[in-house]
Amino acid sequence: MDERRVEFQASHELLQATMDASTDMIQVFEAIRDASGRIMDFRWVLNNHTSQRRYGEVRGESLLQRNPGVLEEGIFDAFCRVTETGEPEQAEHHYVHEQFDGWFFQTVVKLGDGVATTTRDITEWKESQAEIARLREEVVKAQLAETEGQLAAIFATAPVGLSVLSLDGRFLRVNDELCRILARSRETVLDLCVPDVTHPDDVMPSLAAIGDAVATGRPATLDKRYVRPDGSLVWASSTLSVLPKGDGQPDRLLVVTADLSERRKAEDALRRSETLQRVLIAELQHRTSNLLGVVRSIVDNTSRSANSLADFRARFDDRLNALSRVQTLLSRLNEHDRVTFDGLLQAELAAMDGCPDAVTMTGPAGVRLRSSTVHTLAMAIHELATNAIKYGALGQAGGRLAIGWTLEADGPGGKPWLHIDWRESGVRMASKGAWPKGTGQGRELIERALPYQLGARTTYSLGLDGVHCTISIPVSATVCANGGGPT
Template structure:
């Protein structure tokens, strides 16, 4: 019996007429985006035939095709949705694949199906890594890969419609062509070489709200964003003058008055005498992808900003630790402890959009790092839920780390008689500014020798100098023979910064 899925896939590949075609920037751009977004060295647009898989676009892999027996993508076609194998060596479907056991030793695979409008999956856009990824893709990477798959299909739909349009034109069947054109998700159109429109598909009228008389000629330009009208028409005319394809991204107003981003592509068409006399084009909605790229740019800027700040903090910690330690071994131990605290707070910050950071979580994570969970009878935490500003978390966490370090080495957590109380509350200060007051109190401590850098070095400077400077905090640090009382009072809003 014939394999019905394989038959449907072969028919779809024939209908799209894309196998063994030349590289195209539209598809090359998509694998480049997939590689960068997913941070993977290899990205492919793979089409799966009966005896081979062929790559319409590829980055990081030399062959343009490979035998079907070596295809990982064929497995992705059997499962709806995103297909992920965190470690190819551990999956029985792929563990014996020559690409896994030999060069290039691929280990991770994630693919989103390319699905035709009639529901046939005939390929994937996928990313591959030579290292396993137990965590798979992030939510943003997964949704982005699926969005890129939809864009790849939109491009393939565009190619298919243009090819079928040529066929219907040869058969002089305008009615059949228009019926087909109205099936595509975007808009199709035709014009002369100076941009006077002669025809639009029905979807143009459905989206723009224009009537046919309003849209034909130069009327279509009225729904182009004012900032891009001149850019659009001059670019189109220049492309036609040079007898080359036209491609632009610009905003088009819908009948609801809202502008969306579209990719507009056009090809000049020659008549029987070989002269270019008209142009056919297609418009594809890329609004979601455009916004995704903008969000990505914002995230990159934020990451660069945080990285610069983080490096400055690390440099300061290193300088302070080097100043206050004697031997290289002491420096390494204390510097590593402080970097570990910095790493813990970065973990909290990375999840802060989904899990807001509270003062109790910040205190608990530092105490747990020093084994306080096993000393619950001697440690008491009390206070209401209080969310912290992201800008205050890093410096405050380092201060709490120094207090916890001292408590574990010299203070209340260093002996069975010690007790630690940490309490906090909020109140309204000047100008109704909301503030946090935290009290760290220890009893039964062993005060270190005079001049010890643990109690009188970096940690105390951080509390008494850095917190007031960086966070507009008010602090006190009182150390006696057997007790320590530290108070940290800081704003929970930016109100302090806005006062003249």
């Protein structure tokens, strides 16, 4: 027994020495329970020297009687939880009770039917942290003041519209560019809200964008129309971002507004250009197809009527030249123009070596031809003129050629029709058998090709003193601005 007592005393002294070596307060408590086993209080069992300097000799005393503040701070409840569960706990406490006024960091662990605690006074550390925080805040305020000055300058001179809105859409701050976009003074804008300057159809999307930005905290962007005081509209792209308060809650909105007027003009011009390009490509394809069909027909007809390869080449070149003249007329047209009948007729006759004094032309100027009819009609005029020079009124002394035309505004099918009358006179007609081979190609073109390809109505007759031909074809519904008078 004496040996055990000696060993116990040695262990107790070693534990006490270990505890006394710590600068933290180390205390051991045992639980005081009622008859039902519920913890009612704790009793000091051991204290180290650091704790004794604070408390004095407290072994055997009641915790709640000596330090009732542990109830208010939740320390007593923590002791109970650790005693019952065995799970250690750590916590900071600002303990301002009894003889204490400071910050403490306490670790509580289970020991038998009670707890052992290690408590460190962190008051000075807390105070130093608070001082660091205060100094940091002063630095931040100084930096913020400088930054706000810089931001104010940027806000005022930004090349985009800038505004600060309340969460219900009232203007709180605006820059010069936004005032320019809205065509209002700063004072006027600051008396308005978003719906006051927005096109009625864009009010709901604008309010929805505000709601989305506030609800999600993410920027919201929309293109919208602003209404100026004179009723004119200006398209702009607005991006709304939340400006939070110190607690992170939405407070205001920053709106960046970019004027889209020039961009939309460019987009409209591009769309018009693309539309025009498609029309021109379709027209080119149509004209190319027509031209190839005419060339194919010329080759077929010329090869059938030619006496030799040299004769074929001469006739083919002559007809290709006629087509080339038509292409020259087409290449000189503006975007929506058409070749006119009088322009086509004059170009063809001017290219012939006939007698211009023998020709009379009467009819309205500026009758616009359909692009699908130009090539075939030009070849018909060419054939008539060629035959007139070789065998008819333009190749004989005393011969006369009268070309007249009229425009029927409401012709067959309710469409405008051009009626052409080609009449030669004073011609000494050769006998039928004396006409060279191939002189019927022009007649075949007029009597068969024009009705088939263009839906034309034609007549062709060889009178006693020359050729008489009539051609009626549908034409464009409009007349050139300089048209309407006789040629």
